[in-house]
Amino acid sequence: MDARRQTARDVRAQSDRIVRAALDRQRERWPGLFDSFSASQMENTVKDTGYHVSFLAAALWTNEQIIFDDYVRWVRVLFENLRIPVEWLVGSLADIRDVLPELVSPQVARDAAAVIDAALLRMNDPGDEMPTHIQPEAPLSELAMRYLSAVLGGDRADALQAVLSAAESGVPIVDLYRHVLEPAQLELGRLWHMNAITVAQEHYATAVTQMVMAQLYRFMFTGRHSGGVLVAACVGDELHELGMRMVADHFEMAGWDTHFVGANTPVGAIVDLAAQRGADIVALSATMTYHVPEVAETIDALRADERTSAMPVLVGGYLFNLVPDLYLQVGADGYAPDARQAIETAKRLVKA
Numbered sequence: 001m002d003a004r005r006q007t008a009r010d011v012r013a014q015s016d017r018i019v020r021a022a023l024d025r026q027r028e029r030w031p032g033l034f035d036s037f038s039a040s041q042m043e044n045t046v047k048d049t050g051y052h053v054s055f056l057a058a059a060l061w062t063n064e065q066i067i068f069d070d071y072v073r074w075v076r077v078l079f080e081n082l083r084i085p086v087e088w089l090v091g092s093l094a095d096i097r098d099v100l101p102e103l104v105s106p107q108v109a110r111d112a113a114a115v116i117d118a119a120l121l122r123m124n125d126p127g128d129e130m131p132t133h134i135q136p137e138a139p140l141s142e143l144a145m146r147y148l149s150a151v152l153g154g155d156r157a158d159a160l161q162a163v164l165s166a167a168e169s170g171v172p173i174v175d176l177y178r179h180v181l182e183p184a185q186l187e188l189g190r191l192w193h194m195n196a197i198t199v200a201q202e203h204y205a206t207a208v209t210q211m212v213m214a215q216l217y218r219f220m221f222t223g224r225h226s227g228g229v230l231v232a233a234c235v236g237d238e239l240h241e242l243g244m245r246m247v248a249d250h251f252e253m254a255g256w257d258t259h260f261v262g263a264n265t266p267v268g269a270i271v272d273l274a275a276q277r278g279a280d281i282v283a284l285s286a287t288m289t290y291h292v293p294e295v296a297e298t299i300d301a302l303r304a305d306e307r308t309s310a311m312p313v314l315v316g317g318y319l320f321n322l323v324p325d326l327y328l329q330v331g332a333d334g335y336a337p338d339a340r341q342a343i344e345t346a347k348r349l350v351k352a
Helices: 002-013 015-029 039-062 065-082 086-103 106-122 141-152 156-168 173-193 199-220 242-253 267-277 289-304 318-322 339-351
Strands: 229-234 257-260 281-285 313-316
Touching: 002 015, 002 039, 002 106, 002 289, 015 039, 015 086, 039 065, 039 086, 039 106, 039 289, 065 086, 065 106, 065 173, 065 318, 086 106, 141 156, 141 173, 141 199, 156 173, 156 199, 173 199, 173 242, 173 339, 199 242, 229 242, 229 267, 242 257, 242 281, 242 339, 257 267, 267 289, 281 289, 281 339, 289 313, 289 318, 313 318, 313 339
Parallel strands: 229 257, 229 281, 281 313
Antiparallel strands: none
């Protein structure tokens, strides 16, 4: 495990140099192509190449080929929907593979090349279909569709009124989260991936959901707590914090005293807060797969501090759904794929 993680660290440490060298190879591969790019297109090209390297490092760190395979197939579908030539993705990955021997040790280069080559062979394998997350037969589906239509149409007032009216009429807040807000957010992600909406629409809709959740807090934050104490955070520079915020709110509705610190919180601050609040459970989330090392580092810091060393740690996020036993690799005590199971797992860990 140490050798594997060192391989990943070597790739991460050389990430900027790998990106620059790979882009130089791309300029040779497609002479004049970058000259036709706008400043924003060039910025996205640099960013995307960096993502390739980051996900490669995550696959090496975990020794899980599926992580890179899943990422490459996801990008392929995105490129197809954006009408970007898939050969650009293939060429970019090949150029990363080809520059590695110049920048890392021969063994690291071989390990990384094996991951890239395997993903390229599988990139056209049929993946899971992406059906809508709002099914007509699902509870509150009409409300979910009204809400989604309102946020996509830029009508935040109607979106807010639809949810608040339901809450005031007695619909449980937990049902509004589970059957309206959560599926709507998942559907937004699917629509963006399919190029059916713009990133601006997705960001606007997410901001509206955050506003709606804030308005619902008066129904759920009663100050009465019959459960334990939860400290929840998103690791590293993770910006996809809405999912973890929803999980923390589910804990609050279940009677827990919750302390959600969001994203970009230093590891030391997470440890200090867990100690100060006497957390019964520390919950950590990582949506972006390349943040898995930061999850492990945060758990290591919790274990190393005598104030928090015995606190159970629960993890969640897309990468843990992709590799269900990954929680063991990062040193966590449990994993849950959704909020409902997170609460059940937390109760079990507290009693253990």
